[in-house]
Amino acid sequence: MAMTINPAVSGGRARWLRHGGAFFLGASFGGLVALAGALAVVAVAREVVPLHWLAVFAGAAICWAALHDLGLPLPLPYRDRQVPEWLRDVLPPGVVAAAFGGMLGVGFLTLFTYSTHLAVLLALPFLPSVWGMVGVVGLFAAGKTFVLAGVAGVKTLDDVPVHWDRVRVRALRLATAVASLAVAAVLVQSM
Numbered sequence: 001m002a003m004t005i006n007p008a009v010s011g012g013r014a015r016w017l018r019h020g021g022a023f024f025l026g027a028s029f030g031g032l033v034a035l036a037g038a039l040a041v042v043a044v045a046r047e048v049v050p051l052h053w054l055a056v057f058a059g060a061a062i063c064w065a066a067l068h069d070l071g072l073p074l075p076l077p078y079r080d081r082q083v084p085e086w087l088r089d090v091l092p093p094g095v096v097a098a099a100f101g102g103m104l105g106v107g108f109l110t111l112f113t114y115s116t117h118l119a120v121l122l123a124l125p126f127l128p129s130v131w132g133m134v135g136v137v138g139l140f141a142a143g144k145t146f147v148l149a150g151v152a153g154v155k156t157l158d159d160v161p162v163h164w165d166r167v168r169v170r171a172l173r174l175a176t177a178v179a180s181l182a183v184a185a186v187l188v189q190s191m
Contacts, residue, residue, distance in 0.1 A: 019097040020145055026098035027141035030105020034121050035137055042125040051126075055187050058122035062184035065115035066177040104144055105137075115180035123187050 045054055068074045087096050107117040120140050124133050 015093075019093050020149065022094045022097040023101035023148060024141050024145040026101025026103075027105035027144045028101075028138055030102040030107070031137035031141050032105075032134070033102075034106045035124055035133055038121050038125050055126055055190070058126070059184040059188040062115060062119045062122055062180050062187070065118045066180040066184070069115045069173050069177040069180070101141070101144070105141060116176040116183075119180040119183040123183050126187055126190070 042054060049057075064074055065076060068076050087099055091099065107121065117140075120136065124136060127133050127136070
């Protein structure tokens with residue numbers, strides 16, 4: 001993704017900003033699709049299981065994913081590949097940016113390696129306000145776009161490790177695991 005919409009590939013900073021905006025809109029749309037799915041699952045499950053126990057289950061699933069992020073060899077239903085790279089060859093960069101953003105917004109259509117996405121999706125249905133849910137989806141899409149902007153200066157895939165070395169990746173995994181565990185704790189305590 002970093003190689004699909006960066007200033008070197010996009011043909012300049014202004015076009016890159018438009019492509020980044022397309023990625024953000026795609027990620028927002030994908031996040032809203034995921035939110036609708038999560039709300040539907042909770043609505044059906046509420047008929048069988050009390051809401052409190054659904055929150056406890058969601059908190060446990062978030063903890064499981066966070067422990068996986070911290071290195072415990074726990075099985076998770078992650079896909080073993082990223083978004084399809086062939087899209088770069090058949091679509092213009094702005095469309096690819098929106099499509100990749102949409103796939104990353106849904107999260108489960110891509111290599112799903114951080115627990116924060118799962119934490120957000122599982123906690124959103126328990127928020128009391130629909131506008132709050134939409135706001136969180138927007139903030140999460142903005143966060144994904146900022147991560148993408150973090151590698152905006154790369155010209156080749158070999159340059160990415162310079163920007164995201166092992167120390168930073170470990171720090172990111174630790175930070176996301178801690179944030180996910182905090183979301184799980186708040187979710188369970190609020191029910």
